[in-house]
Amino acid sequence: MIRVVILGAGNVAKHLYSAFFHQKHIEIIQCYNRKNLQLHPDQKKETIIKDIRLLKDADIYVLAVSDDAIEKVSSIFPFKNKLVVHTSGSSPMGIINNKNKKGVFYPLQTFSKDKIVNFTTIPICIEAENQIDLEILRKLASSLSNKVYTISSEQRSILHVSAVFVNNFTNYLFSIGSDICNEHRVPFEILHPLIQETAQKAIKMDPSNAQTGPAIRKDVNTIERHLEILTNTTQQNIYTTLTKAIQSKYGKEL
C-alpha cells in the first residue's frame, strides 16, 4: 500500500484524486488546500485540511499546486525527510525545499475541469534524488499508467517547451481556424475530421515528412489569395511568419 497526500485542489489535484481513489494499492490519507475544498464527491470531509500543520504521515506528498506556489508550500511543510513531489512540467525538481526528499510526478497531458481522463495512456514523467524514492514513484505511476518515463529536470524542460508548441500553440491555430469560419458563417465542424487526421498523421509518421500545403509547394498565388482573405493583421502576420518558416525549412524562399 502506498499512502498518499495530495496538496492543492485544482485540475491536476482533482484528476489525480480520482485516479488514485480507484487503485487498490493506493490510499489517499489526506488532502490539503487553502479553501477546504472537496476533490471528489466521495471524499470524506475529515480527510480535508486547510491548515498544513495538520498533515499526517504518508509515503508521498504530491504538491499539485500552481508552479509559483511549489517553493512556498514546500517551505511551510511541517515534516522533514519525507518524499515530496511536484507535478509540474516546467519547474526543476530542485525548487522543492531542501528539508525534504525531492521528486517529480509529472503527468504529461492537458487537463480540463469537466473532462474525464483515462490515465492508462497518459505519460507520467518521474524523477527523484535516489533510487529508492524513484522506485516508489515508479510504483505509484505504474499503477495509473502504462507509460512511465524517468526524465531529468532538464529533459522535462525540453518536453515542456515542445508541449507548448504541440498543444498551446496548436490549439491557438485551431482557434484561428474557428474564428475565420465563424466570421464567414461557415461551420467549423467541417474541419473536424481534418484536425483529427492531422494529429493522427503526426503520430504515425515524422511530421517533417507530412508537411503539405501552399507554403511547401511554393504556391505564391494561393498564398497571396489567402492573405487577401485574411483581413485581421494578427492572422496575416502569423500566416506570413509560418509560411516563411516552412519555406526556409524546406529550402524555398517566399
Next chain:
Amino acid sequence: MIRVVILGAGNVAKHLYSAFFHQKHIEIIQCYNRKNLQLHPDQKKETIIKDIRLLKDADIYVLAVSDDAIEKVSSIFPFKNKLVVHTSGSSPMGIINNKNKKGVFYPLQTFSKDKIVNFTTIPICIEAENQIDLEILRKLASSLSNKVYTISSEQRSILHVSAVFVNNFTNYLFSIGSDICNEHRVPFEILHPLIQETAQKAIKMDPSNAQTGPAIRKDVNTIERHLEILTNTTQQNIYTTLTKAIQSKYGKEL
C-alpha cells in the same frame, strides 16, 4: 449507375479511384493521365489513356489534377456541355473552361500516398451551376461519405485558409516539437498522447475556451526560460509571435 472518368494520377485521383471502385452504383469508365499510370492494381489497362482526345462519354469528369493545371486541362477537353468538376479547395468553380458545365467535388482531407483512407467520415464539399448537376454530385458524394456539404466557391476559399491553419501550420508546429525533442535526445513519442488530446479537445469544445499554457497565464518566468532553451531563431520568433498573439487575444500584454 453514375459513370465517372478520373483525370490525373496523383494522391486524390488514386484515393478517389479506390473509393469509387468499391461502389455498386458507380462505374469508372476511364482514367486519363499524361504518363499512362495505373491508379489501382485491379485497374484494367484498356481503361487508362494518355491522349485526352480518346475520352469516352460519361456522366461526370473528375479533374483531380494540380490546381494550376485545372484551367489548362479543362480547356483541351474534347467535349462540350459535360459535367466537369475539379477537386480543389482553393480554386473557384469558374476556373473550369466555359464550354462545359462546371462543378466542384472537394474532399476536405489531407491525403498521403500510402495511407488508406476511410471516406465515410471525410467531408465532401460540392458545388455546381444548376440543381440537376448538384443532385448528381450529391449522389456521387453521398455514396462515399456521410458528410456532404453544398459550399459556394467563396465559402470553400474560407475553409481552405482555415485548413492551412489547422492542418499545414499545425503540422509544422508538431515538426518543431519533434525537432526540439530530437535535438535533446528526448523521445518525441512521449508527446503523442498530448497531440491526440489537443485535437480531441478542439473537436469537443470551442478551441478559444480550451487555451492553456504560459502565454494565456501570463507566466513571464516560464516564457523567458523557454526562449532561453530555444537557440534556433526561427523557433524563438514563432514562440514570441504566437505568445504575443495569444496574450493580445485574451487581453494580456507580453
